[in-house]
Amino acid sequence: MQHAPLSVQVTRGGIVESEHSIKAVIVSSTGEVVESWGDVDMLVYPRSAIKAMQVLAFIEMGGAELFAFSEEEIAICCASHSGEPEHVATVQSMLDKLASSESDFECGCHWPSRAEASYALAGEGKKPNQLHNNCSGKHAGMLGLAKLLGVPSQGYIGIDHPVQQKIADTMAEMCEYDYSTAPWSPDGCSAPTWAMPLTNLALAFAKFASPESLSVERQKACKTLYDAVVKHPFMVAGTDRYCTDMMTILQKRVFLKVGAEGVYIAAIPELKLAIALKCEDGAVRAAESVMTTLLDHVGITSFVADGIMQKYRSVTLKNWEKRTTGAIVCRI
């Protein structure tokens, strides 16, 4: 079934103040488009939504065993984490196990995404380093992949570096998409991000959710990543983040990941399908709202009490004095 794009309305004082348009697709692990909203063949940049695919080769080649990464450390490879102390400590532990250091990272430096973590850091008279970058877990995985490939890590973010070529090859297989001529750009963390149709992004995560068509090694790697993330959802995002909260609520039934500019994916093993969506204007608030609606739509939230889901179905907006001013709502 093909539908018009989904709409998310942001209300204030009883009228719509702002409105978002979102395209979305549900794909089965056998490659069937189950349902779609808007033009899902248009190219989108998956951004951080695809981190599990970027670390798949490292896991498949036995990197987690070789470097004795814990489940939390495997999970943070897939993360856009908030730079909270637990995230930073986890990535430091990975660097220690890799016999690497923060200066080997090429992701750049920014203050923790969680404002409170930034204020705490500043309060200690400190500044952020590359460990605080929300992508530092992914970059630890990339340093590990360079070691597995037996190549120097320097320049590992370059599109022609063996690390990125290996990642592109793995993604091409999972997404069934040829990246050799696809538009690409450095992402926020300088690693390449390649454009692809939203349907191909969903396909990769449907196979990730239900990997029986893949090689034995890749099936095992998908399961290792899935289990690590759903068991440690804090590692993938952080305090008061949708990915973390919704994965906690859904009790290992769904793997969720946000990407910049309003991208979201969900991989759902028990339904053997995945959801991929992109807010056309890039708003994360709308992407989260639609994801809740589509998780309801496919029936995976039915075991959760309405009282718990309600605050995601209609997100209450409050002002600085905590007065209610409006809501964010998607209706399918």
Place this chain on the structure above:
Amino acid sequence: MQHAPLSVQVTRGGIVESEHSIKAVIVSSTGEVVESWGDVDMLVYPRSAIKAMQVLAFIEMGGAELFAFSEEEIAICCASHSGEPEHVATVQSMLDKLASSESDFECGCHWPSRAEASYALAGEGKKPNQLHNNCSGKHAGMLGLAKLLGVPSQGYIGIDHPVQQKIADTMAEMCEYDYSTAPWSPDGCSAPTWAMPLTNLALAFAKFASPESLSVERQKACKTLYDAVVKHPFMVAGTDRYCTDMMTILQKRVFLKVGAEGVYIAAIPELKLAIALKCEDGAVRAAESVMTTLLDHVGITSFVADGIMQKYRSVTLKNWEKRTTGAIVCRI
């Protein structure tokens, strides 16, 4: 001339990653709609774009003279400031002159909008108070208005309080709009914000730019506010803010003000007109891009070197490592 809504494209790697739709209108001081894009009769919340109208009664009644407010202090009444030390000091000076204190404010408390100002505050072991609220200058004006009206300030943010009723009456005259049945809501700072058509918002600022049809007292008040803001644009926003930067570049020819959820207004005396716009999805980046395009369109930027305007016409997007990843561009 009526046109389709304007579009702002956010590019990455040579393709459009995200896209925004914006409605805009240009209105003359005599009330003529000169040009419009999209449905400009739909209700919008002006949010902070209308702060100059919210302080107009206070200025018109002689508040600035009575309390000996400086030009910087008059300017910050119209501000959504970034909570930098100069802003906080300016509002503290106003409270002193009003014989009021921070605890009289009812705007609520948030960390400075400028992240660096927050980190500096945290680094001193401090937390923000209501002076850091981006609306604190406006609220100082509201405390002053309560004194002018001879009423207790307590509850001054309430829609039925004489302060808000006086403001609503002034706005109704300037916008030529009846607020008695208009949708409204507490704004971020708890003061009421009333919905109105975008055209009426533009009309108010066209009269503000060229106030000859107004009473002598109001003409004088409009000129006082206009002059204060364009002479002290830092007070209205702050470091690296579009309002401040563009007013500085345009050398007193334009009064600019952003509002939350992608609202912008420009008042242009030498052309006797105003621009009002609203990004439909609420994105400020798109509102700024369209404002640059429309300032070019009406011809008010023609005296500025292209080299200076270019970075606003096509905003270069860079990642954490300062690599260029894309651009934000509006084409009319």
